[in-house]
Amino acid sequence: MNWLPWAVAAWLLGIGLYGVVTSRNYVHLIGCLSVVQAATYVLLLGVGYRWNAVAPIFYDHPPGTPSVDPVVQALVLTDVVIGATVTALLLAMALQLHKNRETLDPQQLRPLRE
């Protein structure tokens, strides 16, 4: 079952992209984009995992205890916070779109003319 974590990451990426491609509503599309992003969390944390290891915090365990990789955890931590704010930015764009064009359906939108 060595391939299972990578299969989960690939599945999340695929199903998220499927949602983006078939989306008929921008709010739904932004949700799908978050699912795509979740694939990177699974991939990174899977790469840094180690069986029978502790969290990379050496308060209770003496330094030197085998731990899971702290580098990918630091990457995912910042990624989560940035992802949340970027989602907010996209939702703000969707809100302004709805105010100006009265629709959230990508199919209904045509390029803006002068």
Next chain:
Amino acid sequence: MSPKIRLLVFLAAVVCILPAVGRLALQMPAFGAHPLPYGDAIDAAAPGERHVTNMVSAINFDYRGFDTLGEEFMLLCAVTGTVVLLRGHRGEALEARPGIVRGRAIAPRSEAVALISRLTAPVIVLFGVYVALHAMTTPGGGFQGGVIIATGMLLAFFGDGYPGWRRVSNSKVLDAFEGGGAALYALCGFASMLLGLPFLTNFLPIGTLKDVFSGGLMLVENAGVGLAVTGSFLLLFLEFLEETRTKKPKDGP
């Protein structure tokens, strides 16, 4: 492009890429049993060199501190963009009336919700400060603590409604938190340069292992991140909640 053609293009791409993904997944090193040289090097170095026990913070604020500066500016850009898009038009005044969707009743606030919110909000904010302060010893740090503080403050909206929420969230103060936090982080780097050291070198006394105030310059950087994240998330909540109010009569859409 019609939805049907778009889906076909997507499926064609999946059929092309899937064999490569499958082959890669089967060729990956054994899950959870392969060497992690970079992480192990940090684990071996950080407790001795920096006197901190939280390796994730050591990476975020010291060994890869320059990356976090970049993340900080991404946060600043995303939040600034949202604020620029949403500020103005509505909800700026304390007495702004709630927007009404036809056919949807506005339910009165239950007293139980108000009581629970008022009781738990200070506890959650205090917990957020605790998590943010203990970045160097136990799991936590400015990123996580800032989000918890902002969530606790949002309970003012559930407990006391829009006027109560507006009284605790002053957008000028939050702007200062957000920009000031990012500036504090950047200034830490320039302070090192003023002393003739490379950018973001840890020049402050690093304290003792397992002490809350260990880590030297990392503490200041962590405070900067905590301020910036708290300010950012509260600004986002503020701008989105303003959108729930009715328009001022003289404004456009």
